[in-house]
Amino acid sequence: MRLLRIVALIEGLSFLLLLFVAVPLKHLAGIAEPVLILGPLHGIAFLAYVRLVSRLAIEQDWPRRRALRLAAAGLIPFGALFALRSLPSE
Amino acid sequence: MPDYTLLKILHMTAAALVIIGVLLSSFTVAKPPAAARLASIRRWDRFVTGPALGAVWILGIIIGLSGNWFSSGWLPVKLVFVLILSALHGMQTGGMRRLAQGEAVPAFLRFSPYIALVSIAAIVLLASAKPF
Numbered sequence: 001m002r003l004l005r006i007v008a009l010i011e012g013l014s015f016l017l018l019l020f021v022a023v024p025l026k027h028l029a030g031i032a033e034p035v036l037i038l039g040p041l042h043g044i045a046f047l048a049y050v051r052l053v054s055r056l057a058i059e060q061d062w063p064r065r066r067a068l069r070l071a072a073a074g075l076i077p078f079g080a081l082f083a084l085r086s087l088p089s090e
Numbered sequence: 091m092p093d094y095t096l097l098k099i100l101h102m103t104a105a106a107l108v109i110i111g112v113l114l115s116s117f118t119v120a121k122p123p124a125a126a127r128l129a130s131i132r133r134w135d136r137f138v139t140g141p142a143l144g145a146v147w148i149l150g151i152i153i154g155l156s157g158n159w160f161s162s163g164w165l166p167v168k169l170v171f172v173l174i175l176s177a178l179h180g181m182q183t184g185g186m187r188r189l190a191q192g193e194a195v196p197a198f199l200r201f202s203p204y205i206a207l208v209s210i211a212a213i214v215l216l217a218s219a220k221p222f
């Protein structure tokens with residue numbers, strides 16, 4: 001579960017920085033580099049996050065709704081981190 | 091930046107390992123083998139298929155960016171199937187761990203080979219034919 005929190009943090013943070021810092025920088029200031037770094041990082045983090053949620057859902061026998069909610073939360077900036085708060089603490 | 095062709099060849103090589111590995115794991119969770127065989131399949135999954143999947147993601151994104159493929163139509167559609175295949179592989183890894191602990195896996199993992207078949211076929215067709 002610790003690993004899930006770490007991956008969710010990277011996923012959420014890279015998404016937030018991409019949307020609210022890197023993309024405005026590219027379109028308003030013409031600075032493209034941040035998007036080129038954060039874009040791929042976020043792509044990998046998102047795939048890793050969905051794969052990890054899928055693994056833990058089976059490994060720990062989660063209710064299907066929880067797995068789907070957590071996976072979908074990855075689509076919202078920081079959604080994954082908020083969704084994680086609804087997990088029972090171990 | 092290394093040569094585009096080299097990166098593409100590495101991407102395809104890693105993809106071949108992913109395809110083999112996901113199919114192997116598919117049949118493993120669909121019809122669990124005896125303990126010794128399960129253990130060796132889990133080692134393969136951990137040391138070959140898992141790292142190959144990570145390599146495919148990273149190399150794919152690099153060639154996608156340097157070849158300007160993200161603005162094409164086929165790549166986003168392919169990525170939906172990559173996401174399905176990656177989630178499937180996650181479920182298989184979790185399922186094989188349960189099997190190793192002597193627990194049952196959810197019944198729907200029986201469909202693993204079919205989900206793998208459809209996603210792999212879609213990925214390879216889209217990437218090679220680039221129909222749109």
Ligand code: HEM
Pocket residue numbers: 098101102105106108109146147148149150151152153154157159165172175210213214217218219
């Ligand atoms: C993040 C994930 C991925 C991205 C961004 C990606 C991107 C790409 C791109 C841009 C190409 C075209 C290269 C070119 O024609 O010059 C390609 C080719 C290919 N990809 Fe991927 N890919 C990803 C994942 C995968 C996966 C998971 C598989 C299979 C399991 C796969 C299998 C292939 C194959 C077989 C080709 C070669 C097609 C051909 O040229 O005939 N890819 N990929």
